[in-house]
Amino acid sequence: MVDAADSVLPCICGTGELIAVGSDIRKLSLLLLFLPFSLWILLLIILPHVGMVVLSLREKVAPRVYEFGFGNYIDFFMEPIYWNTLIRTGLMSLLVTFLALLIGFPVAYYIAKLAGNRTKGMLFMLCLIPLWVSDLIRAFGWILLLRESGIISSFLMSSGLIDTPIEFLYTDATVIMGLVYTVMLFMIVPLVSTLDGMDNAMIEAGYNLGGNGFTVLRRIIIPYAMPGIVSGCIVVFMMTAGSYLTPILMGGKNSSWFTEQIYDQFISRYNWESGAAFGFLLLAFTSVVVWLGLKLSGQTLSSTVAKS
Amino acid sequence: MLIRGTGSGAGSVLFKLYVLAFFIFLAAPLLAAGMFAFNDSQFPSLPWQGFTLDWFFNDTEPKLGMFHDRRLLRGLNVSFMIAVSVALLSVFVGTCNAFLFVRGRFPGKNFFYILMVLPLVIPGVILGISILALASNVANGVEEAYNLELEFLRPGLLLVILGQFSFITTITSLVITARLKKFDISLEEAAFNLGASRAGVLRTITLPFLRPAMIAAGIVAFLVSFENFNTTLFLVGSDAPLTITMYDRMVKVGSTPVLNAVSVFLMLGSGVLALISLLVQRDKPKT
Amino acid sequence: MTEHAFDLECIDVSRQFGSVRAVDNVSLSIPRGSFFSILGPSGCGKTTLMRMIAGFENPDHGDIRIKGKSVLKAAPNKRNVKMVFQHLALFPMMNVHDNIAYGLRCAGVPAAEITRKVQDVLERVALPDVAKRDIQQLSGGQKQRIAIARCMVLDPDVLLLDEPLGALDLKLREAMKIELKLLQHQFNTTFVYITHDQSEALVMSDQVAVMNQGRFEQVGTPQMLYQQPETAFVAGFVGDANLWHGKVESMTELGAVLRTPAGTALQARLAGSQRCRVGDEVNIYTRPEFMSVLPSGGETSNNAGTRGTAGADNVLEGRVDSVLFNGANSRLLIRTAEQALVEADVTLTGGSDDIKPGEAVKLQWSMQQTLCFPASAAQAS
Numbered sequence: 014m015v016d017a018a019d020s021v022l023p024c025i026c027g028t029g030e031l032i033a034v035g036s037d038i039r040k041l042s043l044l045l046l047f048l049p050f051s052l053w054i055l056l057l058i059i060l061p062h063v064g065m066v067v068l069s070l071r072e073k074v075a076p077r078v079y080e081f082g083f084g085n086y087i088d089f090f091m092e093p094i095y096w097n098t099l100i101r102t103g104l105m106s107l108l109v110t111f112l113a114l115l116i117g118f119p120v121a122y123y124i125a126k127l128a129g130n131r132t133k134g135m136l137f138m139l140c141l142i143p144l145w146v147s148d149l150i151r152a153f154g155w156i157l158l159l160r161e162s163g164i165i166s167s168f169l170m171s172s173g174l175i176d177t178p179i180e181f182l183y184t185d186a187t188v189i190m191g192l193v194y195t196v197m198l199f200m201i202v203p204l205v206s207t208l209d210g211m212d213n214a215m216i217e218a219g220y221n222l223g224g225n226g227f228t229v230l231r232r233i234i235i236p237y238a239m240p241g242i243v244s245g246c247i248v249v250f251m252m253t254a255g256s257y258l259t260p261i262l263m264g265g266k267n268s269s270w271f272t273e274q275i276y277d278q279f280i281s282r283y284n285w286e287s288g289a290a291f292g293f294l295l296l297a298f299t300s301v302v303v304w305l306g307l308k309l310s311g312q313t314l315s316s317t318v319a320k321s
Numbered sequence: 322m323l324i325r326g327t328g329s330g331a332g333s334v335l336f337k338l339y340v341l342a343f344f345i346f347l348a349a350p351l352l353a354a355g356m357f358a359f360n361d362s363q364f365p366s367l368p369w370q371g372f373t374l375d376w377f378f379n380d381t382e383p384k385l386g387m388f389h390d391r392r393l394l395r396g397l398n399v400s401f402m403i404a405v406s407v408a409l410l411s412v413f414v415g416t417c418n419a420f421l422f423v424r425g426r427f428p429g430k431n432f433f434y435i436l437m438v439l440p441l442v443i444p445g446v447i448l449g450i451s452i453l454a455l456a457s458n459v460a461n462g463v464e465e466a467y468n469l470e471l472e473f474l475r476p477g478l479l480l481v482i483l484g485q486f487s488f489i490t491t492i493t494s495l496v497i498t499a500r501l502k503k504f505d506i507s508l509e510e511a512a513f514n515l516g517a518s519r520a521g522v523l524r525t526i527t528l529p530f531l532r533p534a535m536i537a538a539g540i541v542a543f544l545v546s547f548e549n550f551n552t553t554l555f556l557v558g559s560d561a562p563l564t565i566t567m568y569d570r571m572v573k574v575g576s577t578p579v580l581n582a583v584s585v586f587l588m589l590g591s592g593v594l595a596l597i598s599l600l601v602q603r604d605k606p607k608t
Numbered sequence: 609m610t611e612h613a614f615d616l617e618c619i620d621v622s623r624q625f626g627s628v629r630a631v632d633n634v635s636l637s638i639p640r641g642s643f644f645s646i647l648g649p650s651g652c653g654k655t656t657l658m659r660m661i662a663g664f665e666n667p668d669h670g671d672i673r674i675k676g677k678s679v680l681k682a683a684p685n686k687r688n689v690k691m692v693f694q695h696l697a698l699f700p701m702m703n704v705h706d707n708i709a710y711g712l713r714c715a716g717v718p719a720a721e722i723t724r725k726v727q728d729v730l731e732r733v734a735l736p737d738v739a740k741r742d743i744q745q746l747s748g749g750q751k752q753r754i755a756i757a758r759c760m761v762l763d764p765d766v767l768l769l770d771e772p773l774g775a776l777d778l779k780l781r782e783a784m785k786i787e788l789k790l791l792q793h794q795f796n797t798t799f800v801y802i803t804h805d806q807s808e809a810l811v812m813s814d815q816v817a818v819m820n821q822g823r824f825e826q827v828g829t830p831q832m833l834y835q836q837p838e839t840a841f842v843a844g845f846v847g848d849a850n851l852w853h854g855k856v857e858s859m860t861e862l863g864a865v866l867r868t869p870a871g872t873a874l875q876a877r878l879a880g881s882q883r884c885r886v887g888d889e890v891n892i893y894t895r896p897e898f899m900s901v902l903p904s905g906g907e908t909s910n911n912a913g914t915r916g917t918a919g920a921d922n923v924l925e926g927r928v929d930s931v932l933f934n935g936a937n938s939r940l941l942i943r944t945a946e947q948a949l950v951e952a953d954v955t956l957t958g959g960s961d962d963i964k965p966g967e968a969v970k971l972q973w974s975m976q977q978t979l980c981f982p983a984s985a986a987q988a989s
Contacts, residue, residue: 046421049414054436057487058443061451068454116343123340136344138599143347145591147548149564150584153571154350157357157365157581164353167367194350247442255444257551258568272446272551279450279555289454292447299444511697513685514662515711515762525710529701 062296069290085290095274095291099298102271105185106253107302109192110246113200116193117245121204122234126213137205144198152262155191156182159263183265191263196252200245207241208234243312247303254299271295355588358581365578376582387582396566403478403562404546407485408539414486415493415538416531419501422494438495440488445551452484453555477558484552489545493538500534533601540598544591563587614676615640615798616661616689616766621670623656630656631667632822638766638800638815643792645801645809648819649845654802657819658768661800662691674765685714690759691768695775696751698743704730704754705739711762729761732794748776752784753791760795769801773808785811806846810834818842837879840891840981849893850950853983856888864980866890870946875921876980889983894922898977899952901940904968921975926950928967942969 072084089095124136143151158164159181166178181187215237219229235242260270275295278288307313357365361373363383379386387393422434440448453476460474473479504527512522528535550564557565567580614637623631630653638644646654659665661672663684671678679687690711699707705726712722730736733753738746746754752772759767769788773781789812792799803809809816810830817827818841826838837843844851852874854866863877864884876892884890904925926944938956940963941949952971956962963969 043421043425043427046417046425047427049417050421050433050437053414053487053490054433057452057483058436058440061448061455064455064458065447065451068458119336120340120343123336127336136340138595139344139347141595142592143351145544145548145595146351146584146588147564148550149548149567149571150354150587151350153576153580153584154352154354156576157353158350162364162366164367194346197347251442251444255446255551257446257554262571272444275446275450276554279453285450285454285457288450292450295444296447303442505695505697507693507695507697508699510662510664510684511691511693512699512710513664514689514691515758516685516714517710518685518714521714526699 065289066293068286069293071286073284073286079286085287086294088287089290089294098269098274099271099294101269102254102295103298103302105189105192106250106299109189109196109253110250112189112193113197113249114242114246117197117200118204118242121201121208124201125205125208125211126216140198140201140205143194148195148256148258149262151195152191152259155187155194155263159187182263183267185264185268188260188264188268188270191259192253192256195256195259196249199248199252203241203245203248204238207238211237239310240312243306243310246306250302250306251299254295351588354581354584356581357578358585360578360581362578365576365581376578377586385579387579387586390579392566392570393563393579393583396561396563399478399560400547400562400564403482403485404543406482407489407546408542410482410486411490411493411542412497412535412539414490415497416535418490418494419497419531422498423501423504438491441491441495443488445488445549446555448487449484449552449555452480452487452552456480475558476556478560480556480558481553481562484556485546485549488552489542492545493542496538496541497531497534500531504530536601537598540594544594547587547591613640614638615674616644616800617671617673617676618657618661619671619673621657621660621667621672623653623660623665623667625656629653629822631660633670634819634822634824635670636817636824636827638798641796641798642814643789643799643801643812645803645813645816646819647803647806647809647816647846649804652819653822654804654819655770658691658770658800658802661766662689662768663687688762688765689768690762690764690766692755692759692770692772694770694772696755696772698751698755698758700743702743703739704735704741704743704746707743707754708739708758708761711758715762725761729757732760733757733791749780749784749787752776753787756788756791760797764797766798766800767795769799771803771805773803773805781808788812810846818845820845837893837979838881839879840893843879843893843979843981847895848951849895850899852892852948854890854892856884856886856890859884859886863975863978864890866892866980868946870948872924872944872946874978875975876978877975879979879981882981884980884982890980891983892978892980894973894978896939896951897953899950899971899973901942901952901954901963902970902972903963904970920972922971922973922978924950924971926969926971928963928965928969930965931956931963940969942971944971 069085070081070083071079072082074080120140124133124140128136156163160166161178161180161182163181165181166175169175170178211234215233216229219233224232255272257270257272257276260268261273264270271291272295275288275291278284278291358376359372359374360370361375362370375384375386377386378388380389418437422430422437427433456474460471463469463471463474508526508530509522512526513519517525547562548564550568553562553565561569563583567583570577571580617635617637619635621631621634622629632653634653634657636644646657648654656665660667663679663682666680672680674687674689679689699710702710708726708729709722712725717725726739727736730739733756735750735753735757738750738754743751743754755772756767756769773784773788776784785808788799788801792812801809801812810833813830815827816830816833818825818833820841826833826842828836833842833846837846843849852868852872854868854874856864856866857873858865860875863875865873865875867873874892876890878884900920924944926942929941929943929949932939932941933956936955938954940952940954942952944950950971954963
């Protein structure tokens with residue numbers, strides 16, 4: 014028996030840090046631990062983002078002369094290509110997220126609940142392998158498979174199914190497939206870890222109490238896996254919306270992904286002010302979507318992503 | 322839906338086929354990228370011209386192998402240096418963060434914890450441009466005011482390292498925090514009770530317990546840094562890491578099988594590292 | 609007496625957590641080489657008290673002395689008080705030898721001496737061949753002994769044990785009780801043993817302190833606690849007891865006569881230093897083994913089939929609700945006329961005269977075995 018109240022009390026009131034330490038030492042060590050954290054968050058996350066917002070609010074009125082104003086944002090909303098691209102990026106990212114969930118959930122369920130202990134570990138590792146390979150190589154692999162002179166096209170030719178080579182690349186469907194592929198693991202890993210923590214007896218009880226496969230899935234498994242689902246969806250959505258390589262390489266120059274616009278403003282046109290505005294818009298847009306998703310699913314950021 | 326033990330019949334077979342198809346889908350592009358490294362042809366495409374290792378070891382054009390390609394080797398070297406720095410830095414800060422959030426008690430802890438997780442969900446492109454913009458602004462400001470050129474704030478190795486570090490630290494923090502949460506505080510008390518000093522407890526008890534997680538986090542950090550593209554793209558200077566070098570070549574020169582050879586090399590390297598990280602994380606049976 | 613007569617003394621020790629008084633003015637003094645237990649329910653403050661002795665907590669006021677010297681200023685790693693933790697806290701990344709050598713290394717003992725001492729202590733706990741084993745390879749009882757050896761190798765003034773048997777299964781726990789007592793004899797070191805399990809405390813200890821809500825209710829030998837509980841809490845917590853609630857109707861030379869709300873009259877003697885007057889609300893306790901169970905209508909002096917040999921100051925009629933068979937320690941649950949369940953111990957022989965569920969029976973017991981406490985002091989259920 015654990016003497017619960019006895020052992021909890023010191024934890025509430027002590028530091029959990031080593032015991033009976035002078036409070037000065039305790040404060041000092043807390044401060045020392047806080048230092049790297051605050052430097053990191055302040056210098057590399059907060060300040061750059063504040064800087065980005067400030068930069069985005071500068072309008073170029075003449076060479077090397079700037080004025081405060083919303084011109085960059087106004088430009089964005091006045092030019093349909095820009096905001097169309099943002100909307101398109103958002104919608105396609107949602108589609109990718111949904112597809113990744115749809116395809117990944119059964120696989121995660123299989124790994125967590127159906128596979129034997131040995132196969133489970135092996136399958137999970139197999140799932141992780143592409144994670145360790147760069148986006149670039151994965152996209153490169155798809156290109157070799159799907160392009161006009163690629164493996165699939167050649168294979169279909171030699172088997173006599175088609176007469177002329179087919180170009181599978183540079184379509185929206187290819188981009189979506191490539192993105193689903195790229196982010197799949199970030200969906201499966203949180204799903205497997207939540208489903209793994211679920212007691213099989215809960216599912217058995219669901220059947221035992223008269224549920225059929227569908228009710229058990231809807232009433233027991235999915236609610237239980239919700240934190241994992243939401244966590245996977247958030248990460249996948251953000252990754253998709255922020256991805257750059259896959260749309261460019263698999264969708265070609267016409268893939269119209271919003272990150273391309275940012276790159277374009279920054280690197281090609283050297284218009285940092287408008288690039289910063291675009292970056293802030295992307296961040297705001299994706300954050301709003303994630304926030305909406307959290308509200309709709311009744312989860313919080315700390316109960317999902319932060320838990321993994 | 323089924324649970325183990327009840328799986329039989331057509332449904333179960335279909336389910337297995339689905340999972341099999343999924344893994345084929347996962348493996349397909351990797352196999353495609355890998356196989357042409359061994360094809361004795363100028364182009365990474367069918368038909369198969371016979372097995373060769375030229376794309377790794379040949380030292381003359383036109384089939385210059387990757388181990389003789391100066392630019393690729395330089396990229397590899399740069400990537401390696403960046404990845405090692407990022408791994409060391411982020412494991413150090415990640416360990417501090419783990420202690421801060423598991424042991425520390427301070428107001429606003431939840432808020433700070435969310436701040437810590439946040440970089441993981443910020444698109445890498447935005448991290449890249451915001452750090453680039455800030456660094457350039459500071460550098461420009463200093464240049465105008467003091468006529469001092471701060472070279473390290475211009476796109477280059479340091480900015481790449483900082484940019485990658487900014488979100489990889491979240492990953493290492495989460496990994497190490499998870500391990501520290503499992504630590505039984507009475508082990509520290511026992512060591513203290515047996516006469517160890519504060520530093521001694523940390524050195525002989527707590528850090529050895531965290532070591533597997535620190536190694537695993539370091540490997541993850543190394544790999545994520547090695548393969549990073551989005552953030553690096555904006556911060557890179559004259560010393561391009563491997564992914565950027567490969568991308569340039571893919572876009573400008575078109576794909577050649579030497580890129581496949583690099584892919585195979587990277588896949589093998591990552592595989593070995595991933596395996597090591599799994600091995601060190603494997604816990605001995607619990608006491 | 610020399611100042612070393614007591615290995616451990618606590619003087620008016622208190623510790624407050626927020627609004628909770630975890631330890632409230634506790635004083636104790638433990639003579640050399642004895643086995644002292646602190647017995648109490650979860651949350652009574654016993655763990656806090658022990659953590660203060662070990663130095664993991666500081667008392668708000670009061671003093672803790674080891675061998676006569678105050679240790680309040682000494683950090684936990686400077687006190688010669690060693691502790692066996694609840695889950696033992698053996699270091700999983702070290703083998704047995706390194707676990708035991710840990711404290712010696714911290715003290716800077718030369719390597720050769722460490723090897724000798726470790727081997728020596730392993731022999732004393734009767735595990736001479738496990739030095740090279742990993743902790744995970746040991747059985748529960750072996751881990752227990754290694755945890756003790758790890759402390760004893762440092763030759764502590766006092767060894768604290770925090771419910772170390774809690775995680776063991778029943779059989780092993782019984783065996784370890786005896787073994788702990790033997791180890792304590794062998795090392796001849798003062799053991800302070802914390803537990804919520806009364807049988808552990810009673811079996812092993814020279815002295816037991818019963819703790820409740822941060823205070824010591826009673827300190828004494830196991831026999832004293834069992835036979836002469838001074839407070840209602842001790843009567844209820846140590847051993848099993850039947851409890852009645854009632855109002856004192858009259859006082860006699862020997863004790864009190866009280867009446868329960870249902871109207872039954874019962875006689876009881878006043879426990880220890882307790883006082884009460886006519887009209888006071890009181891609780892009375894009787895242990896199941898002091899109750900005689902007779903077939904209903906039988907003669908009052910007939911003891912057939914029961915263990916009790918008591919007089920018949922108190923008599924109750926009832927019906928057997930159930931029989932809890934446990935060999936020689938079998939017990940009856942008897943529902944009395946006032947619908948209370950009363951427990952009584954019987955020996956079931958398996959013969960035809962054994963009491964069966966549903967039978968009407970008569971319960972009788974002596975007022976000498978019935979203890980009366982004022983209700984205001986009673987916290988036990």
